[in-house]
Amino acid sequence: MDTLDRPHGGTHEVLNQPPPLAGYDVAWHDAALLEGVRREGAGWDEDRLRELGRLAGSDEAIAWGFEANRHPPELRTHDRFGHRIDEVAFHPAWHALMSVATANGLHGAPWRAPRPGAHVARYARFYVWSQVESGHGCPISMTYAAIPVLRGRPDLAARYEPVFTAAAYDPVLRPLKRKRAALCGMAMTEKQGGSDVRANTTRAEPGGASTYRLTGHKWFCSAPMSDAFLVLAQAPGGLTCFFLPRVLDDGTRNAFRLQRLKDKLGNRSNASSEIELDGAFAERIGDEGRGVATIIEMVNHTRLDCVAGSAALMRQGLAQAAHHARHRRAFGALLADQPLMLNVLADLALESEAATSLMLRLARTVDLAPEDSREAAFGRIGIALAKYWVCKRAPFHAAEAMECLGGNGYVEESILPRLYREAPVNSIWEGSGNVNALDLLRALAKQPEALAAWFAEIETARGADRRFDAALASLREALAHGEPADARRLVERMALLMQGALLLRDAPAAVGDAFCASRLGNDWGAAFGTLPRGADARAIVERAWAEWVS
Numbered sequence: 001m002d003t004l005d006r007p008h009g010g011t012h013e014v015l016n017q018p019p020p021l022a023g024y025d026v027a028w029h030d031a032a033l034l035e036g037v038r039r040e041g042a043g044w045d046e047d048r049l050r051e052l053g054r055l056a057g058s059d060e061a062i063a064w065g066f067e068a069n070r071h072p073p074e075l076r077t078h079d080r081f082g083h084r085i086d087e088v089a090f091h092p093a094w095h096a097l098m099s100v101a102t103a104n105g106l107h108g109a110p111w112r113a114p115r116p117g118a119h120v121a122r123y124a125r126f127y128v129w130s131q132v133e134s135g136h137g138c139p140i141s142m143t144y145a146a147i148p149v150l151r152g153r154p155d156l157a158a159r160y161e162p163v164f165t166a167a168a169y170d171p172v173l174r175p176l177k178r179k180r181a182a183l184c185g186m187a188m189t190e191k192q193g194g195s196d197v198r199a200n201t202t203r204a205e206p207g208g209a210s211t212y213r214l215t216g217h218k219w220f221c222s223a224p225m226s227d228a229f230l231v232l233a234q235a236p237g238g239l240t241c242f243f244l245p246r247v248l249d250d251g252t253r254n255a256f257r258l259q260r261l262k263d264k265l266g267n268r269s270n271a272s273s274e275i276e277l278d279g280a281f282a283e284r285i286g287d288e289g290r291g292v293a294t295i296i297e298m299v300n301h302t303r304l305d306c307v308a309g310s311a312a313l314m315r316q317g318l319a320q321a322a323h324h325a326r327h328r329r330a331f332g333a334l335l336a337d338q339p340l341m342l343n344v345l346a347d348l349a350l351e352s353e354a355a356t357s358l359m360l361r362l363a364r365t366v367d368l369a370p371e372d373s374r375e376a377a378f379g380r381i382g383i384a385l386a387k388y389w390v391c392k393r394a395p396f397h398a399a400e401a402m403e404c405l406g407g408n409g410y411v412e413e414s415i416l417p418r419l420y421r422e423a424p425v426n427s428i429w430e431g432s433g434n435v436n437a438l439d440l441l442r443a444l445a446k447q448p449e450a451l452a453a454w455f456a457e458i459e460t461a462r463g464a465d466r467r468f469d470a471a472l473a474s475l476r477e478a479l480a481h482g483e484p485a486d487a488r489r490l491v492e493r494m495a496l497l498m499q500g501a502l503l504l505r506d507a508p509a510a511v512g513d514a515f516c517a518s519r520l521g522n523d524w525g526a527a528f529g530t531l532p533r534g535a536d537a538r539a540i541v542e543r544a545w546a547e548w549v550s
């Protein structure tokens with residue numbers, strides 16, 4: 001046999017490398033997810049969720065995730081004859097991901113087919129499917145979140161809601177009335193201000209009854225191939241929300257120009273652009289001057305999607321880390337059996353379960369809020385807290401999960417580098433950390449009923465753990481003296497209490513106990529892997545990763 005024909009040139013055998021984590025059901029391995037889905041009212045969707053979980057864990061879908069990121073979108077400003085086209089070309093893998101997401105209603109099922117638990121089911125599916133690839137979640141989230149705003153104009157909703165919620169994917173730009181399915185983005189951020197949208201300079205000149213012409217720029221506009229956008233602009237009566245279609249009814253392109261695409265740290269499969277509006281046609285939604293109040297409906301949903309996206313990143317990182325440790329040996333033993341690695345994995349598992357449970361509990365508030373003012377009030381505070389904390393934890397979690405794979409984790413093929421690059425964005429967009437924290441202070445000051453609803457929920461776990469009880473008592477003290485500079489401290493404590501309450505109430509004792517000891521009892525270090533001695537790390541990891549029990 002020729003030397004080159006021999007495996008690896010004949011120098012060695014490949015030993016001690018784990019099998020790839022593929023051909024598995026992403027949902028089935030996730031006890032926190034399945035229990036949470038049943039608890040929060042969407043047990044009826046379990047079969048469908050498992051089906052999506054099997055697809056998410058398949059070789060084919062995993063390959064789409066890699067391909068869509070290896071071949072990022074390309075801007076096409078002009079056709080070959082010099083006409084502006086302002087389009088973005090995507091790799092077929094992107095379209096495959098989008099097709100599955102839309103076929104599973106991640107962008108619209110609860111609006112199209114409302115039923116008890118519909119939003120919980122949608123969030124669970126979104127979380128499972130995001131583990132394949134995060135970037136395409138952006139247009140999916142924005143479309144989902146746009147519907148309640150669109151309903152602010154019943155005539156527009158009657159015309160367009162069916163097309164935005166259709167369980168189909170139609171990426172060709174054409175008039176909305178001729179689309180099988182459509183996507184909706186949003187454009188608020190300008191060069192001079194993203195958080196402070198009141199500083200927007202884009203002008204809106206009234207045309208007809210509720211139609212306007214928009215002129216200005218937007219510094220970040222993701223998913224620019226969407227069929228329509230919700231846009232903020234200054235009308236004569238102040239900052240106002242508009243619905244702006246990409247293609248007009250007569251087939252002409254709206255005056256919506258793509259200047260360039262952002263060269264981003266992560267989220268690379270998704271296009272994020274800078275745009276110019278040059279007298280673009282738009283329909284007003286809500287009254288002039290009520291732009292922020294109108295679009296906030298959308299922002300609330302996208303914030304919870306950031307929580308779901310970050311929970312998905314953590315879950316996928318944990319799965320990769322636990323799988324690796326279960327198959328890799330070092331110094332004569334499986335990594336998974338070595339106490340310090342077990343501590344790291346258990347700590348990562350706690351963070352992941354806390355995020356997943358919180359996301360599902362808050363998804364229930366979305367289901368119940370229209371009929372239940374207490375749930376609405378709880379969601380008002382709960383979503384801001386979760387957006388801040390879960391999104392802040394994701395980058396640290398991704399870094400530690402990566403390290404569990406050693407050098408292999410630092411290599412693109414492991415998926416961990418992609419998770420790591422993606423992780424910070426959920427904390428930046430849809431209200432960066434400080435903005436969220438200040439938003440919470442505002443809600444506390446202006447909506448006492450929201451704080452009352454929050455306490456009512458959290459106190460259901462009082463008496464279950466002394467560290468939890470002590471943290472709750474000291475929070476009451478801190479709330480009495482809260483100042484803007486303390487906002488992050490307050491948010492952090494409240495978010496941890498919220499997660500602690502859920503885990504004490506609903507998770508096995510080992511999980512609730514270790515969470516309270518570390519996160520609330522302060523018996524913990526600054527990095528993951530510092531759970532105190534009494535923590536039952538093996539039980540926590542066995543729960544988190546069923547492959548463990550073999």
Ligand SMILES: Cc1cc2nc3c(=O)[nH]c(=O)nc-3n(C[C@H](O)[C@H](O)[C@H](O)COP(=O)(O)OP(=O)(O)OC[C@H]3O[C@@H](n4cnc5c(N)ncnc54)[C@H](O)[C@@H]3O)c2cc1C
Nearest residue numbers: 186187188189193194195220221222272429430432434435
């Ligand atoms: C990949 C990506 C895609 C995006 N896609 C879109 C999109 O599709 N549509 C869209 O409209 N926007 C989009 N954005 C923009 C995003 O929403 C903004 O970047 C974000 O809202 C922050 O605004 P900014 O960048 O102007 O930062 P700034 O508002 O200048 O904030 C900078 C920092 O200051 C902090 N800060 C702000 N105010 C205060 C305060 N009062 N006290 C203390 N700290 C404060 C913020 O928390 C932040 O940390 C996208 C951003 C990214 C990264």
